[in-house]
Amino acid sequence: MRLKDALAWRWQHLSRLSSYQLTYWHRRRLRNTVFIGVTGSAGKTTTKDLIASILQVHLLRGTKNPDSLNFPEDMVKVLLATSKRDAYCVMEISAHAGPGMLDLPLALLKPQLAVVTNIGSDHLTAYHSRQGIADEKARLVRALPADGVAILNADDPLVWAMHSQFSGRCLSFGESEDAMLRGDTISSVWPARLTLNATWQGQTVQVKTQLCGSHWAPAVLAALACGVALGAPLQLAAEALELTEPFEGRMAPVQINGIHFIRDDWKAPLSTVAPAFDFMRTAHAARKIIVIGTISDYTGDSSKRYVEIAKAALAIAACVVFVGPRASAALRAKSGADDALYAFPSLRDAATFLRGYLQADDLVLLKGSHKADHMQRLIIALQTELLCWRADCGYMRSCQSCQYLQVPSGPKAAPENVPIVTAKLQEFASDSVPQIQSEPDMGVVSVIGLGNPQLNLADTPHNVGYRALEWLAQQRGWEWQAGSAQTLIANGEVQGLPVRLIKLACPMNEVGPLLCAWSAGRDFAVARSIIVHDDLDLPFAQVRAKLRGGDGGHRGVRSILQSFQDDRFLRVKIGVGQPDQYMPLADFVLTPFSQAQQQQILAAHAAAADRVLELIRNLSTAQAKNVKGT
CATH class of the missing domain: 3.40.1190.10 (Mur-like, catalytic domain)
Known part of the structure; x- marks a missing residue:
């Protein structure tokens, strides 16, 4: 520690001691x-x-x-x-x-x-x-x-x-x-x-x-x-x-434009969710909407907890919205197309959705943690244009009085004309419930490899999804062609089932809007799609398949789930290990593999390709059974 820093720390420590001693006296x-x-x-x-x-x-x-x-x-x-x-x-x-x-x-x-x-x-x-x-x-x-x-x-x-x-x-x-x-x-x-x-x-x-x-x-x-x-x-x-008003952020009622909000967004340990839901269950309102942010202090699998909370909320409300980095985990609670359950990693995108959905006489519960979510801005955004959309400022004060409210910061807004949910806001405004079209039993299987289009990033952890698809195309003799702007496509067939490999040439956190826009009007179904991507939590070069679930912290997967508002994508994950304590995560995923790692990761690409083929064959078998059953 430098002398200047040491003296500053000592002065702060002594000042605190003196204030405590003065308080005792x-x-x-x-x-x-x-x-x-x-x-x-x-x-x-x-x-x-x-x-x-x-x-x-x-x-x-x-x-x-x-x-x-x-x-x-x-x-x-x-x-x-x-x-x-x-x-x-x-x-x-x-x-x-x-x-x-x-x-x-x-x-x-x-x-x-x-x-x-x-x-x-x-x-x-x-x-x-x-x-x-x-x-x-x-x-x-x-x-x-x-x-x-x-x-x-x-x-x-x-x-x-x-x-x-x-x-x-x-x-x-x-x-x-x-x-x-x-x-x-x-x-x-x-x-x-x-x-x-x-x-x-x-x-x-x-x-x-x-x-x-x-x-x-x-x-x-x-x-x-x-x-x-x-x-x-x-x-x-x-x-x-009788004269005491509720404390701000603790089941405090707020009315804006005829919409009734219950702000329970100061903190959200798991034990406080049930009482808030009980209040909503018995409430009299034209429509009930529940918006959920970060839930804290629970044991066990976080994805499982969010799914349980989502199911409980769906039993009460006409619409349930999850916000934050864990939001996509809740999508697994959807049991059908009629479930109005949506997940947005960004509070800004949730605000865009709610601005088009909410109407007078709605009762809206905001349940979250102020330090992590700052959900109060969902109300402020209905009254004025906001510029601050940060969720990590850490300030424990009201957003309404924050001096940084009109300072631009936080994530950019998602393109309003791309995500499926935003495209259906006109239907919401007319008080109708959006319906997802039923998926046909037969059709193309889409395999989406996540990666980066830059040549200098070809052999990095964030690019293994690309490389696994390239390996698969090479082994099967499928040729890559330009599908449209920012997409490369390779078409083939497995057990009589048409297969389409897709590489999206855009930044990782923008793959969802691009894939959503590209899929419009094409034979594309979430339940017949496989995402291949890197995974920091898996041991290096291990490969694992997953049927559905949250994004696991992967920004590319998160972007796709938000754009489609559906978690039924199959997954093939390739372990890329963890950075050491001195390397930022953003640098690690874009740093080329060492020579010692090359053979292992090549074997992982091959294993991932085999796992993709196994999933496609399973889809083919399931399809054949459906055809035989009819």
Whole structure:
């Protein structure tokens, strides 16, 4: 490390230490302020805001951390801004980084009340189990003084078990008969908002809120429990909650041009998908549309998870749209041509689609992760022309107020006259459902090899799809001819089945629109097409066939799936290995194979050609059976 960098790091470290030390000293001075810590896997921000709404009416003056700013450096700012005149300070606390994350926040806050909402799967990857998450959250309860109060969810066994770790006063909330503050008669059917009855020490009040979704009931009950624990009358607390608006990006309703959006796009651990879907299932609306971005914190195969989510969404909505780098994996959930399920790797292309599809009185759920997706721009794009379409900026603030909103960045728009979905927007606008034409049983098998047309890139990892087709054509004696602009075609026959080899001469991320435009009016069917391409996840020179699925991170495959909105392309993948830690991926796939690798990769080309022929013969056999059956 250079001396200048070392000094800068030391100064930053010392500055942070001094701010923490100042906060410790200032916290000790605030003897008349009640400090409340809120934690849990989900609902922390909403619970914190609801508590603050009650205490603002009951105790009049206090502080809270703004938005979802719940890291230690954010807590420092709030604590230093808290004065002796403040009656309360309510702080949500994050444990996102793994065991020990709560040590510093608890040392800073020194809470007197602890509120634990629930234990879900948020940050499951950091803790490996829900019990691990619960163990970390329980530190908030153990940090309470003897005269403190633990406010725990009686309906969550992992939360309620925390009462055994604290000898002081515990106040339970929930729908359970044993809950000290109990909720029942819970209802939230759009366009109505969440209402419930709350009972405390024999008194029952009706609680009306502005929240959307029955799953917010625990947050409401937790806030009421906190209020009564601090002496607020139950009726006063209920009236305060009626005025509290939903937090931005957490099931927050927004109306634009008569279209009703439910923004649940701040974060999307898998455990939050089902409650959002439950809300949509019971909602009253002319049409229901679900738009899904990045889902986080789950175990197992990501493709399988996205397919499961897509199937659940299709059972609820008239149209389901997936957005992001994993979007194409959801296409496997299509069971037929009538399934209105679409996948766009770019938010910009999804915005183009939705602009032509949405109409007044639609109810649209936006479910995603703000840091990864910034789905709010789908709404903004209906009001104004956007220039920023980046998904990797990492900013954790509202796109509406972002200074870079009109700075050009991000992917280019897909050609509007090429992809099948965009070409059918006129049909959507007329309130009709687009129908994909049924595919004939007999026809040409198309084999698409992905690669680069430049001669200097012929022997690179990104070009193995080209080379495998060239090998196949040479072995079968098929000649290459110009099919049209930017395409080379070789025609042949296998077991009486006509075969067409296709090489597309364009950048990899543009092969989809080119293939889609070329196939228009020709005998081309997705279910009779094979894509041959490189694969970074397969060991070097290994060959594998795949029937259907997502794009696996390959931009060429992604481009094709988006353009056709169909994942039923057969695949033949050739392993090209992984770059070392010092080589950028973009350089690796365009770097020629070494002399030592040449023989292995030539054998892989031959093996891939054999695998293509095997798939074609399988198609021929299946076709013969269909003909015989009829």
